[in-house]
Amino acid sequence: MGYKPTIGLEIHAELKTRTKMFCDSKNDPDEPKPNVNICPICMAHPGTLPVINKEAVKHVLRVGTAIGGKLADFTEFDRKNYFYPDLPKGYQVSQYKYPLVSGGSIANVATDRVHLEEDTGRSAHNVGEYSLVDFNRAGIPLMELVTKPVIKTAQQAVFFAKELQLLLRYIGASDANMEKGEMRVEANVSVSQYQELGTKVEVKNLNSFKSVDRAIAYEIKRQSELLDKGEKIVQETRGWDENKGKTFSQRIKEESHDYRYFPDPDLPKLYISEIPEFSEENLKKELPELPWSRRERYKKEFEITDEDIEMYVQNKKFGNLFENITKELLPDKKLIKLASNYIASDLRNLIGDDVGTFADKTASFAKLMRMIQGGEISSRGAKDILAVMVSRGGEPEIIAKEMNLVQKSDEGELNGIIEKIITDNPQVVSDFKAGKEKSLQFLIGQGMKETKGAANPSILKKLFLESLSKS
DSSP states (O other), X not given: OOOEEEEEEEEEEEOOOSBOSSSSSBOOTTOOXXXXXXXXXXXXXXXXXXXXXXXXXXXXXXXXXXXXXXXOSEEOOEEEEOOOTTOTTSEEEEOSSSOSEEOOEXXXXXXXXXXXXXXXXXXXXXXXXXXXXXXXXXXXXXXXXXXXXXXXXXXXXXXXXXXXXXXHHHTTSOOOOGGGTSEEEEEEEEEESSSSOOOOEEEEEEOSHHHHHHHHHHHHHHHHHHHHTTOOOOOEEEEEETTTTEEEEEEEOOOGGGGOOEEOTTSOOEEGGGOGGGSHHHHHHHOOOOHHHHHHHHXXXXXXXXXXXXXXXXXXXXXXXXXXXXXXXXXXXXXXXXXXXXXXXXXXXXXXXXXXXXXXXXXXXXXXXXXXXXXXXXXXXXXXXXXXHHHHOOOHHHHHHHTTOOOBOOHHHHHHXXXXXXXXXXXXXXXXXXXXXXXXXXXXXXXXXHTTTOBOHHHHHHHHHHHHHHO
16 A cells, blocks of 8 residues: 655754854864863853853854744753763753754755754763763854655655755855764655554664665655555654664654753744844855855856766865866857866866865866867876876876877878878778778778877877878
């Protein structure tokens, strides 16, 4: 029996700020030593008072502006009450009724809200013996984005999460590395045979895009099979076991009233409109070109392949390098397409992610592209020249001469070689005249061999055709 899946995502991202959300302890997710970046405030010692991190608030407002959300005028922080060893206060400071951002959309998926809270510590368990808690992460600014329950497939969910990760990186709000826990995805999945939503199951522990894809697909299948048997879906929180490829029950899903939210009495209410730098106009001015806008512009202005565009959007360093090279080649779009082919394949293979080492060679690279287009060097020769430019530098014209890669285009010089090849290969000439087109390629190959690869193959083809038509 067919069922309609409905998926909503809750995505947490640690924000890039100098200090934690409510204190002056360092925000350093890479600190290897436990319990170094802590203080009486983030450890909830009696008598301490928190102070709101202004930069963290601004990061969330910039996200809201980028996705077309409504920025709150009034907002406040709430205490979300629950007990867990890695939560030093016995509650988490979050936002409940008045989030910083409402609405908006990414990748045609409507978002419900974006709010700000503090992260918890990390627990390490030695099963059967003891558990340890590292509070370095406790109190780090944490953005939570919640989508509307409008996602229909696991693939759509993954694409949304990837686009959000890109956005966070573009605006400098978060590095959002999932493998480091800087971005965490939770999926609310339900299936139903009818128009109304089914029973929601929350799936946690999704620490990679692959896990998001597999866990949602598994949960849709699991719930559908239960309904086929006439069984009920239990509203619960489930974890994801990557090795087994299955979800597993963790606990019955809490409702909002279970957390006993109430406004934090130690933190002031915020009236965003009273803070000039938080105005939507100023926030828009500060935003860089967004990934989806860059995608559209590359397609419209340069007409390069979707694969190349995606590489430049995903890897901003290569995108910026491509843009600097296009400035040397405009307005020739054919030359820009040629350059993109070499950047996305040959150059990337040569320099990896070390784009900075090639930043001062954009003018030389543009010369190399013009040499290819002008027939001065072959595509094979261009690859060899580019390898030398990367390894030791130098101008492509000089390297081409040093390596004897400049193509011979002098028709007078090549005519003698062509006549000799035609004389030495009478059977091949007869085959060509009998309609065997491959024979021409053999003759051109002989010409390249005779000139040690220095001849321009286009000129060779032209001269062979002229000579064969006369004989």
